[in-house]
Amino acid sequence: MSAQPVYLDNNATTRTDPAVVTAMLPFFTEQFGNASSMHAFGAEVGGAITHARRALADLLGAAFDHEIVYTGGGTEADSTAILSALETQGQRNEVITSAVEHPAVLSLVAHLEKTGRARVHIIPVDARGRLDMEAYAKALSERTAIVSIMWANNETGTLFPVERLAEMAHGAGALFHTDAVQAVGKIPIDLKSTAIDMLSLSGHKLHGPKGIGALYVRKGVRLRPLIRGGHQERGRRAGTENAPAIIGLGKAAELAAAHMAEEQTRVKALRDRLEAGLLAAIGNSFVTGDVESRLPNTCNIAFEYIEGEAILLLMNREGIAASSGSACTSGSLEPSHVLRAMNVPYTAAHGAIRFSFSRENGPEDVARVLEAMPPIIARLREMSPFWRERDQHTAAFNPTYA
């Protein structure tokens, strides 16, 4: 490809902002001290970490800096939150979560259920990916240790009413945790004005480095560390501080705060233009998720009668990067659990493509995709046995097994 590649897979990961890299570099070679050390090498690093923690706390609207506990990533933060709650909540042994969570939560709670360490309630969603509030209210009880429901869904961008969900959880005496890995940096957050007890985030989703994340733990919420050892993070997460990454995440948080308005306006407009253009140019396609309440950067479009991996391979040849909830891209046999939870028909779920923008995208990216997609979709549909018979494909296509 001679043209610049078009990267529209920012929900998978983002490019580390060059300013972030610049901020990190001195902490590898010049200021390499251990933040816990008494000497000057350590003290300078300690000061930089304090500054970075402040920047991240500001992005989240946390009341206190020490509410931030750095972790190795979003997954570790999720595990820490849920496992801790099962220890600190006395006799309460139930976990409530949603059917569309990230595997970081769903795999963990499935394991807890299997090994008899928790009873798990999985709350369903409707066709637009919105939480079944009635089922949620019913599941809450004096046995609920913790509720863990994501702030924004990674595949569709659908936002969950976490402020309200948190208050309902408190009504039942349960802790409330949210996996906000996709939300932090994309939408304004002010934790001090909410009842949210714990929140997970990941550095590399907001133009920070990989391998760093954080768990916000509201002051007063008891925490049992997942990793024990030294006194780092006030005894809540042992292990020498990953100083370069912490400082990089601090810089990324500052940049995200500075670009927050742009995310809601310019980036959102790009997303909307792409979405409207694709829907107008390509028939038998539709947007999945809750279009009225979702992240400004994400759109997930299902193209019927074709398969996602084939679409991505052809897009890749045009230099366009996106992702798909198709079974074949993950090596599993089932399409995305998120789309299946929303009852998106199989005719469409396999052909769902997620486009996720960031502040680094421009109008030329949208133009490129709008030009490339219609022939790709047409080509694969021409090859599909279901396309021409789409009105009566169940009657005409009679596989020996179904």
Add this chain to the structure above:
Amino acid sequence: MWEYSEKVKDYFFNPKNSGILEDADGVGDVGAISCGDALRLMIKVDAPSQTITDARFQTFGCGSAIASSSALTELIIGKTIDEAMGLTNQDIADFLGGLPPEKMHCSVMGQEALQAAIANYRGEAWVDDHEEGALICKCFGVDEGMIERTVRTNGLTSIEEITNYTKAGGGCSTCAEGIEGVLERVNAAMVAEGLLAADRAFHAGVVPLPVKARKVVRTEAPAARALSNLQKIRLIEETIAQIRPSLQRDGGDCELIDVEGNRVLVRLTGACVGCHLSGATIEGVQARLVEAVGVPLLVVPVSAMH
């Protein structure tokens, strides 16, 4: 991103024989939209010679499904029906220069579509007996359905037995948790169906530490077998000849290069090259040789010389 061979990529980007074959003599439909892949194979057959003169496909599926479908048409055009019936999914995968283990089912779908199309041509009904599940062992491409069938058929109750019967878990062994899950579930179902005594069923829990089998290296040669150099080399040759067929079944081979005192130089070829199990293969060859020859021997692999 999958590691597709250049040939898979080529057959996906430039598929041959895609489209509808008007007046097809045989049509085979397999797969379903719910499974994420489906294939319709259409064939034209010259009745007197029973030769497939043309073939086309339509595929709903991923890159390797489309490439496998196209490869299938290339493989069968010009073949007689009987020749085509002998085609296996491995032939399709080999034609494409290999498929990732997670994608082998695409080649299976090709083989099944062919059988269905031929059955349709012959006016027979084709019954599929294939079911698949999530891939458990990536080293050997063993899926959940395969493990479940083997456990049920043979009444297996341990991970080791599953490895012996299916190879699953015999490579990097990181899938042990997955195998345990399947075994526990299937054993529990068998107990409920009265097919297995409850006390024999597998329960995940305390798993004994894997004990590495002691290497069969004898320090003392049995006195009765004082072999001449020539006899020793002949015995080594014969023993290696006995081992080779089992290596060849897995696409590998082992060749005797030289014997220097107690050092046996061999060359591993074919699939053994670069296989992460080649160390185990060497150990196995050594154990067999020591047993047969009765003297301590060290098997040394030498790299291919050109």
